[in-house]
Amino acid sequence: MIINLTPHPLHFYPNDCPDRIERGQVEPEFTVGPSGKVARLxxxxxxxxxxxxxxxxxxxxxxxxxxxxxxxxxxxSVYGLPPFDGCAPPRTFYVVPLVVALAARDRPDLLVPYRDVRNMQGSVIGCRQLARPVCNAKHREAS
Structure with missing residues (x-):
């Protein structure tokens, strides 16, 4: 399960979507709406x-x-973040702003939008993937 702890809907575009698109040029594959709770620093x-x-x-x-x-x-410190479920791998993932994920890098259940898609004015309108920030190479080898 993925829970969106940002204040915005997360629009997921296809992997081959260009970095910048006109409105309606490419439709999102799916959207994860905001949960109504926001994780902040x-x-x-x-x-x-x-x-x-x-x-x-x-x-x-x-x-x-x-x-x-x-x-x-x-x-x-980070606030507005539910406790980690303790499962390995986690059963619930939370999409949070990058600053929150960096402040709580020890949490394996935090994800951030990755590979942004922008409109022609440069505003982020979605992403193509999610990412999990890691502390150092040791974590990359363990994954």
Missing amino acids: AQESLGTGFTEAFDMEGTSPAQSLTATAVEYVDYG
Whole structure:
């Protein structure tokens, strides 16, 4: 079973679908609707700082010095994720945003959209596969 823990429907296109398509050019093979629950990564703003940046192209550093606002953010733990079922292999897989899967790489039941399909304006409208992020080569060899 696959449960979609993103806020969007997941449209799955054929493997040979082009990277970019016009609306209606290729129909999705199937769609997994959002479950109504969303897995997220907690974040807390720690305040704004400023950094000096230079645009060196065609100007002297004195002419191009600008202050750029930078927000300091503490990214914390994952929330909204059901507990792992403990089965090997898992019986239930959860499709989550990539940042969630990377923050919880030890979970073998998390999948992310992979091989994106975009509309002609560049917005992601679906994918051709799912992927499981892994920590390192050790996990790739075990799979």
